[in-house]
Amino acid sequence: MNRIRRQRPALLAGPYLLWSVAFTLIPLVLIFWFGMTDADNHFTWSNLAAIGNSDNLKALALALLLAAIATVLCLLLAYPIALILAGLKSGKSALIAMLFILPMWMNFLLRTIAWQNLLEHNGVINTILKALHLPELILINTPGAVILGMVYNFLPFMILPLYTVISKIDREVVMAARDLGANSWQTFARITLPLSKPGIISGITMVFVPALTTFVITDLLGGGKIQLIGNTIEQEFIQGSSWHVGSGLSIVLMVFVIASMALIAKYDPQGTGTVIGGQR
Amino acid sequence: MIKIENISKSFDGVSVLENLNLYIRENEFLTLLGPSGCGKTTLLRILGGFEEPDTGRILFEGKDISLLAPNKRPLNTVFQKDTLFYHMSVADNIAFGLKIKGQTKSYIQDKVHYALHLVGLDGFGERFPDSLSGGQAQRIQIARAIVNEPKVLLLDEPLSALDLKLRQDMQYELIRLKEELGITFIYVTHDQEEALTMSDTIVVMNGGRIQQIGTPEDIYNEPQNAFVADFIGDGNIFDAIMIRDRLVQLLGAEFECVDTGFGEMNPVDVIIRPEDVELVSPEEGTITGVVTSVIFKGVHYEMDVLAHNYHWMAHSTKMAPEGSPVGIRIDPFNIQVMHKPIREDQETLVNE
Numbered sequence: 304m305n306r307i308r309r310q311r312p313a314l315l316a317g318p319y320l321l322w323s324v325a326f327t328l329i330p331l332v333l334i335f336w337f338g339m340t341d342a343d344n345h346f347t348w349s350n351l352a353a354i355g356n357s358d359n360l361k362a363l364a365l366a367l368l369l370a371a372i373a374t375v376l377c378l379l380l381a382y383p384i385a386l387i388l389a390g391l392k393s394g395k396s397a398l399i400a401m402l403f404i405l406p407m408w409m410n411f412l413l414r415t416i417a418w419q420n421l422l423e424h425n426g427v428i429n430t431i432l433k434a435l436h437l438p439e440l441i442l443i444n445t446p447g448a449v450i451l452g453m454v455y456n457f458l459p460f461m462i463l464p465l466y467t468v469i470s471k472i473d474r475e476v477v478m479a480a481r482d483l484g485a486n487s488w489q490t491f492a493r494i495t496l497p498l499s500k501p502g503i504i505s506g507i508t509m510v511f512v513p514a515l516t517t518f519v520i521t522d523l524l525g526g527g528k529i530q531l532i533g534n535t536i537e538q539e540f541i542q543g544s545s546w547h548v549g550s551g552l553s554i555v556l557m558v559f560v561i562a563s564m565a566l567i568a569k570y571d572p573q574g575t576g577t578v579i580g581g582q583r
Numbered sequence: 584m585i586k587i588e589n590i591s592k593s594f595d596g597v598s599v600l601e602n603l604n605l606y607i608r609e610n611e612f613l614t615l616l617g618p619s620g621c622g623k624t625t626l627l628r629i630l631g632g633f634e635e636p637d638t639g640r641i642l643f644e645g646k647d648i649s650l651l652a653p654n655k656r657p658l659n660t661v662f663q664k665d666t667l668f669y670h671m672s673v674a675d676n677i678a679f680g681l682k683i684k685g686q687t688k689s690y691i692q693d694k695v696h697y698a699l700h701l702v703g704l705d706g707f708g709e710r711f712p713d714s715l716s717g718g719q720a721q722r723i724q725i726a727r728a729i730v731n732e733p734k735v736l737l738l739d740e741p742l743s744a745l746d747l748k749l750r751q752d753m754q755y756e757l758i759r760l761k762e763e764l765g766i767t768f769i770y771v772t773h774d775q776e777e778a779l780t781m782s783d784t785i786v787v788m789n790g791g792r793i794q795q796i797g798t799p800e801d802i803y804n805e806p807q808n809a810f811v812a813d814f815i816g817d818g819n820i821f822d823a824i825m826i827r828d829r830l831v832q833l834l835g836a837e838f839e840c841v842d843t844g845f846g847e848m849n850p851v852d853v854i855i856r857p858e859d860v861e862l863v864s865p866e867e868g869t870i871t872g873v874v875t876s877v878i879f880k881g882v883h884y885e886m887d888v889l890a891h892n893y894h895w896m897a898h899s900t901k902m903a904p905e906g907s908p909v910g911i912r913i914d915p916f917n918i919q920v921m922h923k924p925i926r927e928d929q930e931t932l933v934n935e
Contacts, residue, residue, distance in 0.1 A: 473664065473666065475662050475664050475666045476666045476667075476668065478631075478633050478653070478660075478662070478666070479660070479662060479666035479668075479724075479727075480668070480679070481632075481633075481652070481653040481654050482631060482632075482633075482653050482654070482659055482660045482728075483654075483659065483679050483680035483683065483727065483728070483731065484654045484680045484683045484684060484731065485654055485679075485680075485683050486652070486654055489683055493679075494668060497670045498668075498669070498670055500670075
């Protein structure tokens with residue numbers, strides 16, 4: 304009787320365990336298998352070394368750059384929004400938060416294709432410009448378009464953790480800082496900002512990682528002119544070049560993701576923001 | 584030193600403070616005492632600058648500070664909740680206000696050291712707030728406020744989260760602190776014992792109005808209405824009739840008292856403290872009754888006497904056995920006559 308009861312919580316984890324073995328662990332093992340072997344199933348480093356190829360290196364560097372820019376833009380846009388949301392009364396803030404989350408209810412591809420239509424050479428924006436006799440702009444297939452796509456798609460993932468953390472900051476703690484002589488800017492810089500660090504960190508993680516690895520946004524808004532590491536990996540798999548090289552590059556990308564998260568975790572000693580905990 | 588003039592405040596149409604006037608002297612320990620919802624915390628927040636009054640103003644040494652932001656006011660607050668900055672060490676918490684003012688490092692260090700010593704937590708500077716107990720956190724909050732040398736310290740039920748023993752210790756510490764610092768304390772509490780122990784002046788509030796201002800002795804011995812009488816200490820409260828000066832009728836019996844100026848044959852309220860109810864032999868008593876219960880309370884016995892259909896509470900070091908007939912006698916000096924409430928907030932609390 305006692306034994307059964309004690310086993311129950313473990314049993315509850317069963318379905319997820321099966322799921323993660325089937326769809327996370329096994330694929331991961333396969334990626335490592337493909338990544339470390341050649342077509343004849345012999346061990347090789349060459350798939351990993353493929354990152355050293357100048358095209359791939361450029362794609363990785365560009366991906367890091369665009370993802371970093373998009374993350375910074377998301378943070379700059381999201382923080383004031385989260386701050387305002389957290390300051391509102393609960394009924395109002397829920398409504399406005401929903402407005403920001405609303406786009407997430409639509410399909411990701413659909414949203415990105417909509418931007419394609421807006422930015423195209425004969426798209427909505429240029430049609431309007433033409434009607435106003437203004438010079439047309441090259442918008443689509445630029446790094447700017449890709450960054451726009453990233454920011455647009457991933458902004459909610461920055462707002463949500465920030466909003467959650469900021470709204471949890473006790474109003475009386477902020478009042479205490481004011482009481483001790485801090486003006487509103489000093490209170491923000493010394494109290495609100497540092498206390499919202501876990502939210503900043505999880506927001507950065509949730510935007511930077513998908514932005515670093517995306518290929519759909521580049522495909523749709525970069526039109527094949529912008530090649531990120533995600534696109535390279537996709538092409539290795541889909542256009543049949545080589546599962547082995549694709550897996551090798553995936554492993555390298557994974558290392559970059561883990562490294563960037565570890566770097567972020569250094570600034571978050573409590574380990575509240577990321578999966579990789581700190582040392583405290 | 585502080586003059587509160589005609590302050591009113593309402594939230595969502597519900598009035599919390601009604602046309603409140605109060606004068607606070609320099610270097611006094613003033614307590615705002617009242618049940619929850621009486622407006623005492625709102626008044627403190629208006630003083631601190633966290634709420635704006637709807638009407639009225641606050642003069643600090645003659646200057647109107649009503650519209651100043653909290654950081655511009657010459658007072659500091661100790662909050663009821665733990666509002667320490669959890670991302671800073673204890674020393675950085677205490678140094679916060681001084682750093683904002685741009686004091687030198689050595690000055691700050693000395694001050695932090697002194698403040699920690701003052702609250703009895705020497706050597707705690709390097710620790711972080713999450714390693715402190717509730718009482719320690721509250722002391723650090725006090726230290727964090729007093730390093731700024733405010734002329735007035737506002738304390739919003741700072742001890743309410745602590746257990747009884749610690750609360751009593753902290754009460755003495757606060758009195759000592761106040762004497763050492765020589766500054767004005769404005770203290771908010773709903774705990775009448777705390778108020779009686781620590782205060783120079785008690786302001787009893789209910790329903791957004793001041794019910795009585797006075798020393799702890801005044802408030803206890805000469806409550807001005809049924810609310811104050813009921814809220815402070817235990818008491819037997821009666822519907823009575825003032826027959827003429829110095830003679831009051833309650834429960835059908837006539838008692839001599841010392842109060843004058845209540846008119847003739849006017850309805851009044853009367854309070855008699857339990858320790859003033861003298862139990863004597865039935866022949867000697869003004870009225871007679873029967874002891875219905877006896878509880879030993881350590882220093883005294885608490886006895887319930889049913890006399891003239893009223894359960895009298897009597898405190899005495901001498902025990903009268905349960906079921907025994909007794910007489911009740913009251914020293915005229917110990918009968919406190921009060922005007923009938925003219926407003927709801929002057930009446931006794933229903934559930935107290």
